[in-house]
Amino acid sequence: MKTIILNKPQEFQLISRDFDDTLAENEALLKIHRIGICGTDYHAYRGRQPFFSYPRVLGHELGAEVIGLGSGAGASGIKIGDRVSVEPYLNCGVCQPCQNGKTNCCESLKVLGVHIDGGMAEYLKVPVNKLHKSDILGYEQLALVETLGIGSHAVQRANVTENDIVLVIGAGPIGLSVIQFAKINGAKIVVMDFSKQRLDFANEAIGIDESIIATEDFSADDLRKILKGNMPTVVFDATGNAQSMMKAFSYVAFGGRLVYVGLFQGDVTFFDPDFHRREITLFASRNALPADFKHIISKMESGQINTKAWLTHEAAFDDLPTIFETWLDPKSQVIKAMAVL
DSSP states (O other): OEEEEEEETTEEEEEEOOOOOOOOTTEEEEEEEEEEEOHHHHHHHHTOOTTOOSSBOOOOEEEEEEEEEOTTGGGGTOOTTOEEEEOOEEOOSSSHHHHTTOGGGOTTOEEBTTTBOOSSBSEEEEEGGGEEEOSSOOHHHHHTHHHHHHHHHHHHHHTOOTTOEEEEEOOSHHHHHHHHHHHHTTOEEEEEESOHHHHHHHHHHTOOSEEEEOOTTOOHHHHHHHTTTOOOSEEEEOSOOHHHHHHGGGGOOTTOEEEEOSOOSSOOOOOHHHHHHTTOEEEEOOSOOHHHHHHHHHHHHTTSOOOGGGEEEEEEGGGHHHHGGGGGSGGGOOSEEEEEO
8 A cells, every 4th residue: 555654854755565454353444535734743744743753654634434344343333435534542441541531641542643653544444433424524524523623622621611711822723723612612712823824814714803913022911901901711822832832821811721732842831929829720631532523523514613714735645745845834824734545
């Protein structure tokens, strides 16, 4: 089968390799049709992705077709020919967080395309319980479910309601997914990004209440003026930028919540007396849960989530190794790119 492998930072290679299609119990064989390109993939290409080793087959945002089922897999309700989104978080099922329903932070979690080889290939075998089908959505939409899952889970973690003022820092795909679900929950949405193009896109595609061009000297006092004396009750940082993540503490209202959706390789520091005085609650938000995938597919099928505008760039699978680097250029104005098989 054709496979694209990242041998080392900035070195993709299109290869042909043998594939064993023998299926274990409760395993499914997939034909990959769409591969969404994620920030994780860009970071891995640049050599900046935590918990990563080379060589690696990337690809964890997948729209696929079921073409084979191992023994027992049919009991799941999945059948050959189904269109599916892949939940790429392979958990052990026996550790403490798994037993407590926190499968997204399993102690030995392996994420497809990050810790083990993923879906930048013609075929892939996965446990059947990691598949979420739709009889309505196309492969392109199904490949976007995982991205949306990150935002859905983060918003659920923060318990966002219609009473909240939400600040989302970073209007890339992950930030957009946070905006989408915070809006569904009825919150007032404020978005900050250095790119006017991304802010305009967030407003046109989803609808936001306030947009702020990020600058180095932008302060909490500036934010308070924009919000007419108030401050955000929930701040989501989706940048993965150390400076932004630490500055985000200053934007949180007294009694508010700060959610780190992005991550970077380093330490986060903050001034503890101020953190304590304002009784800020700090959350990490990692991956998503099976319920998030089902929730998102339902919202997409009902038309409450329209992702058509998100896909700004597309490439044939064979062309991806040469095109990929062009998507890293800010001038390309990528919101979401996808490979097509």
